[in-house]
Amino acid sequence: MAEKHSSKGIMWATIIVAIILIAIIFPLSVKKTTSAADSAGGNDEAEVRIQPVAKFELAKAAPATSGAPKDGATVFNTVCGACHNTGAAGAPKLDDKGAWAPRLATGKEALYKSAIGGKNAMPPKGGSSLSDEEIKGAVDYMLSKVK
Ligand code: HEC
Missing domain, CATH: 1.10.760.10 (Cytochrome c-like domain)
Known part of the structure; x- marks a missing residue:
């Protein structure tokens, strides 16, 4: 019985770890898609970031x-x-x-x-x-x- 209990524990631990990982990775991947969509609209953060350089060159x-x-x-x-x-x-x-x-x-x-x-x-x-x-x-x- 004790063995069964501990394997159940491992199962739950695995599920919790998986949920945590998803919770971390999912927002990151969502952010990526959003900024890609922004850049399609010509409103990317990167554009703003390179602006001073472009101005300097000009x-x-x-x-x-x-x-x-x-x-x-x-x-x-x-x-x-x-x-x-x-x-x-x-x-x-x-x-x-x-x-x-x-x-x-x-x-x-x-x-x-x-x-x-x-x-x-x-x-x-x-x-x-x-x-x-x-x-x-x-x-x-x-x-x-x-x-
Ligand atoms: C991108 C290269 C370049 C730059 C920069 C440049 N020139 Fe020239 N310049 C030329 C060339 C090539 C000629 C010859 C044009 C011809 O006679 O076909 C020339 C010719 C001239 C002439 C003679 C024009 C004539 O009627 O014979 C003057 C005066 C002159 N340049 C002044 C300047 C001044 C002042 C500057 C800076 C504000 C300057 N150039 C910058 C390439 C340049």
Whole structure:
């Protein structure tokens, strides 16, 4: 009789453990499905969590939409230098007087215009969202180096 009793005890213990496990695992799996459903609606927590990173990247790619205007050298070094220091995408290099001579001949206003509005592989404002004045400052800085 005692043996039967203890095997009954084991059975109950097993059932209780199983219930506890289910109680722990079930809410977890329910949570998972809910957040998956949220993300389908474009309202996922993860989206919120990555937002600051995305904002930071944007801020890096397009410096200075706010704050004091940047001077020509700063603008050149943060935005334009990526192409104009290396000659990337066929950009006239800062120290390449030969490449600049025919451009200088078109006049400063024309160069301002291409720098602000873009020209072929040269993106408008170098891909930044700086003000026209800041871009002109950068052009002035570039021209002061090639003259
Ligand atoms: C993504 C690369 C890239 C960046 C960034 C860039 N440029 Fe350029 N830039 C070019 C290329 C390529 C050309 C040559 C365009 C051509 O003549 O076909 C060019 C040409 C120019 C010219 C000569 C335009 C002309 O009419 O001949 C000026 C001035 C100029 N860039 C200024 C700037 C300034 C100022 C910045 C920063 C605000 C800048 N660029 C950023 C690629 C770039």
